[in-house]
Amino acid sequence: MSDSLSLVLFSGTDDKLMAAATLAAGAAAMDRPVNVLLMFWALDAFRADRIATTHGLAYDAARPRPTEPVEKVGALPWLETFRQAKEIGEMSIRACSGSLDTLGLDPTELDPIVDSAGGIASFLMAAESGQILFI
């Protein structure tokens, strides 16, 4: 089994992106290659013009749970955590070309942390026999 960790990011809320970034950075620190594929709402969250804004919380955060601690601006530094993962390890972030098309986005509209646009086959090739998580 490959040592790599591959994450398919679908959800674009700050809490799920923070969880994904934590996993990615941890795996990168452990010298495991990390492959990230951005689809739908996660892809939308990486738009350069909106990446620094807040992206809300998942349905799991619905009342009456106390959401204030994670609603604080800057409380969920997922972008910074992804940047650190890239800095310390081997990580690629691809934008799903199908989702780019669906959302009417051009790769140039994404934050530069996204390496390239890619198809599902190239992502699965990079993932090899390693774990793939869908978040």
Added chain:
Amino acid sequence: MPATVTESELEAITADKVVDARGAACPGPLLEAKKGMGTVPVGAVLEIWSSDPVTKSDIGAWSAKVGHAFLGVLVADGYERVLVRRQK
């Protein structure tokens, strides 16, 4: 993760580099440790300061995975000092 040296031996070690990750939550201290280890030569001792009690076990797991020597933990005032020797 059992310490490989005694506490008195640990206290006698002078780290080659100290990384202050106090106040950072997981995975912050681990990422700081990984970055810090890249700046010291093989054989050097890195000391990570963390106020997160899970850091010591995380650093232990990381050391085992990537092949560094986890030396042990010293308790300080409100934080822990985790010592690791770079092995490769």
